[in-house]
Amino acid sequence: MNLRTPMRTVWAAFRALLVLTVVTGVVYPLAVTGVAQSAFGHRADGSLVQADGRDVGSSLIGQTWNDANGDPDPRWFQPRPSHSGYDPTATGSSQLGASDPTLLATVEETRAAVAAFNGVPESAVPADAVTGSSSAIDPHVSPAYAEIQVARVAAANGLSPEQVERLVADHTEDRDLGFLGEERVNVLELNLALREVVG
Amino acid sequence: MSTPLADVLQISALVVALVLVHRPLGDYMAAVYSSRKHLRVERLIYRCVGADPDAEMRWPAYLRSVLAFSAVGVLFLYLLLRVQDLLPLSLGFAAIPADQAFNTAVSFVSNTNWQSYSGESAMGHLAQVGGLAVQNFVSAAVGMAVAVALVRGFARFRTGELGNFWTDLVRGTIRILLPIAALAAVVLVALGAIQNFSGGHDVTTVTGATQHITGGPVASQEAIKNLGTNGGGFYNANSAHPFENPDGISNLLEIFLLLVIPFSMPRTFGRMVGSVRQGYAIVAAMGVIWLAGVIAVTLMEHHAPGTASQAAGGGMEGKEQRFGIGGSSLFAVSTTMTSTGSINAFHDSFQGLSGGVLIFGMVLGEIAPGGVGSGLYGMLIMAVITVFIAGLMVGRTPEYLGKKIGTREIKLAACAILVSPALTLIGTALAMGLGDGEESMTNIGPHGFSEVLYAYASAANNNGSAFAGLAANTDFFNTTLGICMLLGRFLPMVFVLVLAGSLAEQRRVPVTAGTLGTHRPLFSGLLVATAVVVAGLTFFPALSLGPLAEGLSS
Incomplete structure (x- = not known):
């Protein structure tokens, strides 16, 4: 050659x-x-969402709902735990294995905190409330996690539990086409609707 | 609707869609690679390349073109990443360091798409669309070209000619990948994936916090990333990112894209060798392994025996609420068994035994159904081995599709299937022996070992997904995994093309009463058994140290 x-x-x-x-x-x-x-x-x-005439986020990207001290604000529905604080420039998960002792400790700690924050028994706290998502910017929670937050949100905003309950029901999405994915509640959209009601 | 029913419907919908599409797509691909006509745009491209699209190549010329094209691809992408800070649309990101640029360039050219960088904080738009996405197309087209060359080796007699690489490359890109990707990209945008060239912008949330909403040409990359079984995400979270994969429908669409070409290519093969039943025997073997994996992982993730999962009340760590456990498990098995490596949930946090299934899916050699092209040629190599073993059992000279499987052919096939196990095990042993593995683990105990084993299995089999807890952006991992990806992709291609040449030169062996019916279910069963036994025997010790130890102790 x-x-x-x-x-x-x-x-x-x-x-x-x-x-x-x-x-x-x-x-x-x-x-x-x-x-x-x-x-x-x-x-x-990016499916941007407006309130008061300005962009306040994307309906596809989760956010934190904290008070001025950086603690979860009881007036808002809270999202799933996120190690990055819902920073879209640092997506990814904990990477800890299903039997990892660190993860086990985190889960137990989070469960106690979520139960205390919402005033519900620990057994009522669903899995998505104590686990980090894959993206760390998951915009949704399960209907069960929204449910245990209703009483606390209603009390903090001076609303009746029925009013808040109705908001959650209105914002609970079925599986796509009835069988794809999971039932879910979009936290940003729910909180914006809540904001309308509270005024 | 109950979760088990939804899971069953989701899997069924996917299978039905694949069954409906495989026939027109498989036949179309056979026509594309057999046609004598050139499109006008293709003629223009051939003129730019300076190649005669009708000139037949024997294996040395075909191989030389594959290697030259891939080498130029690595070099070009490496340079692009090294100077990205000087180019427009860099979003202010720095140049990629040398070891990482080498790793990334090799990763995308070898259709692996292992990522030791994090997209949203390292790659500008130009590097993404002009470098990475281009290789998403052409590396897939190269895989398909090599598969088609092997098929021609079976289909042709008494010639050494395997077709023309440039023609196969261009047609695969222009006539197969581009139209499907473009259509899928638009559908993804309609569902919510983003597609713009903005650098993103900051918004102030209702509570007064600042959030940076990113921008970028995501959907166009997402479509080809899955269709070409590449897997390199625009973002670090890959297809778990809502901008890449916004809901349950887009999730199923992306899983469909992963599987559609690999599951349709056996039909193309059947058409080209003149018996679609031969193709069905192959696709049956692929389908059985894939479905078994899907069922195993879905059940295991729902059962969630891990201690942390038990404490949480379900295996939702590292999974998105909108996909749930069913949508995450289906994606995980499909991506590891197609050599794609995109993810919609982090495999590191899956149950121990699920992780074992995912690793096993890769170390089978990515053949169930495998990557675009590479899945078919991998499975055909396995078929050659199966025919050989069956021949030994009954004491006959083995033959497949009218070709004698002689000493030369079986040596080449054996070499081809030995490459990736050797790379996986030697790589893992080196990392563990030198201590680099232990330093980079996020997890402790057997799960930490699984992270390292997963990394080398993923690289050597050109998958690209990760137990991402492994901090793999070190000189050691960037370099050794880069070498594994390179050899794991191109060494088997060498053996495959030499084998194709050797087969094409043979005359037809007449079918007799003693010929093994390679179009029958019995053969599919033998094929599955051979694949599982070969990988099982090779990897049992390593799997025992990692996922089996973890799964059985929880």
Whole structure:
């Protein structure tokens, strides 16, 4: 084999990479962006949610609901635990194994804290309330976790439990198409509705 | 609806969708790779490349083109990452350090997409779309090209010609991957995935906190990341990030994208060798292993025997509420068995034995159904081994699809399937022996060992998912895992192409009464048994030290 054949192949490979980069790295993303922006602009930009005429977050990204001291504020529905404090620039999970002693201790501690904060027995606290999500920005909680927060939220806002109960029911989403994923409650949307009621 | 019923419906819906699509897609792919016509845009591309799209290549030329294209790809991506801070759309991120740039470049070119970086805090938009996403397309197209070359080796007689690599590469990209990815990307945006070129912006929440809402061309990357069984997430949380995977529908769509080409390629194979039943025997073996894995992991995650999971009242650590346990388990098995490696829940926090199933799915060699292309050629190599073993049992010269499986063929097949176990076990042993493994573990005990074993299994089999607790961004891991990915991808390709060449040169062996019916369920069963026994015997000791020890002690 003479040396010119391999060099010719490398040269062809280089040109192939360049032209395919133009097709798949420039034309493709720009075309998809064009269609996405014109057809679904709101979603393509991150499903932003407004209150008082300004952006207050994204309905797909969870947030903290803390008071000025950085502690969970009893007036709001609280999200799942997050090691990053719902920072979208540091997504990811604890990475601890299902039998890990550190995780076990964290779970037990969180369970006691959640039960005390909401004034419910520890046995009433569901799994999602004591475990970190995969993204650390999970926007949802289970209906069970929303349920145990109702009495505390109602008391802190001077509302009747029935009023708050109704809000939770209105914001409980079924599985998608009835069978995909889980039932869930979007915390940001629920709290914004709560804010409307409280005024 | 009760959870078990929803889980069953979800899996059934996926299977039905795959069954409906495999036929038109498989036939379409066979037509794409057999067609003599070129699209106008393809002619333009061939002119730019300077290649004659109709020139047939024998295995040395085909292999040379595969390796040259991949080498240029690694170099280009490495340079792009090294200078990203000087380029536009970098979002102010620094250049990627040398060891990590090497690891990442190799990772994306080898269709592994192991990520030792965190997307949202390291990669600018240009590196993502112009570098990483491009390799998502072309590395997948390379895998499909090599698979098609092997299929031609079986389908053709008394010629050494395997087709033209440039034609296969371009057609796979333009006619198969691009249209499906574009369609899927738009659907993902409709469901909530983002698609813009903004650097994101800060919002002030109702409680007065500041949150940075990120921006980026996410959906376009998400679609090809799954369709091409790549797996490199735009964000660190990968498909668990709501901007990548917003709800239960997008979740099922992404799982479908992972599986659709790998499960359709056996139909393509059947078409090209002139008997779709041969393809069905292959896909049956893939499907059985995949389904067994799905059932095992789903049951185990619901049962959740881990002590921390028991205390929590369910295995929700590292899982998203909107997917739940069923949607997370289905994704986890599909991504590890397709060599994709994208994740919608962190595997590190799965139950001990579930982790074992996920590792086993990878060390089978990514054949159930495996990556796009690589799954098919991996399974065909396993079929050659199976035919050989069956031949030994009855004392006949083994043959497959009218080709004699002689000494040369069986040597090549054996070499191809030995590469990834050797890399996995040697890599794990090195990391543990030198102490680098222990230093990087997040977890203690057997689970810590599983993290290291998972990393090398993932790299050597070009999966790319991780027990992400392993702090793998060190010189040692970036380098050794990079080498595993490189050899784990390209050494088997060498053996596969040499084998394809050797098969294509043979004359047809007439079918006799003693020929093993490789289109029958019996053969599918033998194939499953061979795959499981080969991987089981090789990995039993390592699996015992990690996931089995952990699972049985809890």
